[in-house]
Amino acid sequence: MNLEDFKYIDSHCHVEDKSLNKYREDIVKRAFEKKVQMVTSGTNLGSCRRAVELKEKYGIYVTLGYHPGRVNADDNAIEKVYNFIRSKEKEILAVGEIGLDFDAENIERQENIFKKFINLSKEVNKPVVIHARGMEERSYDILKNDVISMYHCYSGSLELAKELIKNGNFISYSTLVCFSEHHKNLVKNLGLENVVVETDSPYLSPIKGEKNEPKNVINVIETIWELKKDEYSMDEITKIIYNNTKRLYRI
Ligand SMILES: [Zn+2]
Numbered sequence: 001m002n003l004e005d006f007k008y009i010d011s012h013c014h015v016e017d018k019s020l021n022k023y024r025e026d027i028v029k030r031a032f033e034k035k036v037q038m039v040t041s042g043t044n045l046g047s048c049r050r051a052v053e054l055k056e057k058y059g060i061y062v063t064l065g066y067h068p069g070r071v072n073a074d075d076n077a078i079e080k081v082y083n084f085i086r087s088k089e090k091e092i093l094a095v096g097e098i099g100l101d102f103d104a105e106n107i108e109r110q111e112n113i114f115k116k117f118i119n120l121s122k123e124v125n126k127p128v129v130i131h132a133r134g135m136e137e138r139s140y141d142i143l144k145n146d147v148i149s150m151y152h153c154y155s156g157s158l159e160l161a162k163e164l165i166k167n168g169n170f171i172s173y174s175t176l177v178c179f180s181e182h183h184k185n186l187v188k189n190l191g192l193e194n195v196v197v198e199t200d201s202p203y204l205s206p207i208k209g210e211k212n213e214p215k216n217v218i219n220v221i222e223t224i225w226e227l228k229k230d231e232y233s234m235d236e237i238t239k240i241i242y243n244n245t246k247r248l249y250r251i
Contacts, residue, residue: 009245010038010214012152012198016050028058031214038214041097043067045081063129065096069104093249095121096129100139121147165194170248172196177223178206187227196245
């Protein structure tokens with residue numbers, strides 16, 4: 001399928017995740033039937049390798065990174081991911097997900113790894129996809145607008161979101177907007193400029209007990225529309241967000 005065949009792009013998911021091995025074929029098929037394209041994001045060496053294989057198999061998009069939750073891996077393992085990403089420079093839309101997580105150990109080491117991969121993104125001249133759970137401000141202090149960043153599943157303050165967008169960065173609303181008041185408030189108080197949408201599949205399912213999948217990115221758009229229907233039609237929101245995603249990833 002060509003990009004013109006799609007109406008939506010799930011700007012961040014993990015269809016390469018091992019837990020989806022048995023379901024992946026159907027998940028991708030269901031997404032394509034709903035005109036949803038997706039960007040799957042590698043988080044360690046195995047997941048990065050699978051992500052690239054899926055790009056070749058299904059024609060989906062790929063970003064490659066190293067998840068901050070894996071802070072305790074040895075330097076050698078991190079170096080391997082770094083070298084793999086460099087070798088796949090032409091295959092990727094962005095470096096990520098990379099970042100900081102308040103829940104993981106050793107913030108100092110997390111920061112060093114984060115900086116290493118930010119430098120990689122500068123070398124290959126690509127934007128970064130940021131994981132910044134509970135560390136939104138600190139991540140931004142490190143990034144300093146040096147590279148264009150997309151905050152995946154943005155959960156920080158309204159003020160920081162405005163600052164990020166003003167400086168040309170992007171924030172991504174995940175399926176959390178379907179049930180979280182904090183996220184609904186962000187939607188209500190921000191425009192659609194530099195806003196993209198994602199599922200983070202198989203995580204953050206809008207339906208209890210089910211694995212999340214890229215087709216559910218339509219639920220995110222519908223929730224945004226419910227909160228903004230005085231200003232926009234569903235179609236307008238869909239188009240604006242689609243174009244934002246194309247601009248972010250230069251596709
Ligand atoms: Zn993710």
